[in-house]
Amino acid sequence: MNIRELTATDTERVRELVESTMTTSYALSPQQIKTLADEQFGEERLTRQVETPETVIRVADSEEWDTIVGVVVGEREDETGEVKWLLIDPEHQGKEIGRKLFETAIDALREQGAKRLQATALESNTEGHQFFERFGFEEAERRQVEIGDESVVEYVYKESPSNGETTADSREADAETDAVADASEVENDDLPNTESSDGKTTVTTDDERVYLDLDAEQSGTEGAFFTAYTDENHGEQFGYYCSNCGSLNTSMDNVERIECKECGNTHVSRSTEEYDDSYL
Template sequence: MEIREATAEDGPAVRSIALRSMEASYSLSPSTIESAIQQWYGEESFDDLLWDDDVMLLVVERDGEPVAFSESALVDGRGDIHWIHVAAMHRGEGIGQTLYEATRERLETDGAETIRGLVLAMNSEGNRFWEERGLRKVDEGTVEIDGTPFIENVYVDEDTAELKPIVVDGQELYIDRGDAERGSEGPFYAVYTDEDRENRYSYYCGNCETLITAMDTMGRLSCDECGNQLKPTRWDAAYL
C-alpha cells in the first residue's frame, strides 16, 4: 500500500471513490450526491484544489489502483481534515486508520498544532471514527447541501487555544485563535461574548485585525477594510 500526494491524473478515481463512499455513508438522494461530487471534484474544482497551497490531497494506492483519499487544509496552525474517503469494497481493511495517521503526520510536519475533524451528524460511522481516534466533539454548525440544512459536528484532539480579550464599543469580547476559517488574504477567527465560548458574536479578520460584524445570507464573510473573503467550504457550490 502506497500513500502519495494526488496528481491531476487522479481526478476520475477521486470522483469515483467519493461517490461510492458517500452513497454508503450518507442518506442523501443520488442526484444530490452526484451534483456535490461534481462541484467539489469536477475537473476545474479538482485542479483548483491541487493548486491551493493550503490544501492537501493524499491518495492511497493498492496494487497500483487508488482505493482511498483524504482532503485536508492547514488553517493558521490548525489541521482540518475535511474528508477521508475509502472505496466501499475496501472498507474494514484498516485503510482509513492508516490514511488518517499519514494525513495527521503531514499536517503536523507542516505546522499544525492541533487537528480538527468535521463530519455530518447523520454519518454515525464517521462520528464514531473520530471518537475512536481520541477526538472529542466540541461544536456543531449548520451546512446546506442542495438547499437543505444539515448539522455538521466538529471534533478536535485538544482544546489548548487561549482566548484573546478585546474591547469593542465598551463591550469585552474574546477572540478564539484556535477556531479559524480560511480566508483569501488571511484567517477569520471566531469572536465570542464569553470565555466559555457559548455565545458567538462575530468574526475577526486576521489579515487587517478588523472585527467583522455581518455576513451575507449565504453565510459568506468579507472584510470591508482589506477585501479578505471567506474561502468556500467543501459543502459550498462556490467551489465552481
C-alpha cells in the same frame, strides 16, 4: 498499499470513489450525493487544490486492485489544520486504510505548521463519527453547511490536548460540547407552548391537542425534536415537536431529515450502532 499525493490523472477515479462511498455510508439522497461530489470533488476543484500549498490531499493506491481505494482531504488556515473528508471504497473498508490516510494527513498538516487539529463529518455519515474519537478527537460543535440549495448538519471534532493541560481552545471546545449535551436534557418547563398535567406533556394547536413523548428524542442543530401523538397512549403519530421554538410545523423527508419550518432547526439521522472498525 501505497499512500501518495493526488495527481491530475486521479480526479476521475476519486469522483467515482466519492459517489460509491457516500451511497453506501451516508444517509443522503442521490441528488445530494451528486451535488456534493460536483461541488467538493469536481475535476476543476481538485486540480486547484493540488496546486494550493495549504491543502493536503492523499490517496491510497492499491497495487493488488490497481486503483485508488481511499482519499483524505485536509486544509490548513493559519495554525489550524482540518481534515475535511475521509472516504474509503466500500469494498476495501476494514483494512486500516482509513487509519493510515488519517494519520498521514494529520502528520502533513503538522508539518505545515498546524498546532490545532480538527476533523469534520456530516451528520448523515453513518460510519465516520466514532472513528475520530478513536484518535482522541472530541465533538466540539455542530454547524450547518450548504449542499447546493440545502442545509445539512456538520459535526466538528477537535483534538484533545495530549499533555493533560486545559488550553483556551480545549476550554472553548468543552463549553460547546457541554452546551450540546445540555440541549438534550430538557425539562418540561423549558419546552415552549407546552402544558404538563398528570405526567402528560401536551401542545395545543388549531384547537387540537397533541401529546409529546419526551423519551422519543431526536437531536437538532438548535434544540431537540420530540415525537408528537394525537392520543395520550401514543398510538397514532401526529408528527414532530421542535423544542427550540415550540412549533409542530415540521417535516421529514425520505432520508429521515427532520426540519422545523418555523426556525430552521434540523436533524439528520445517523447510525447509533456500536462502532465496529469498518471505517479503519
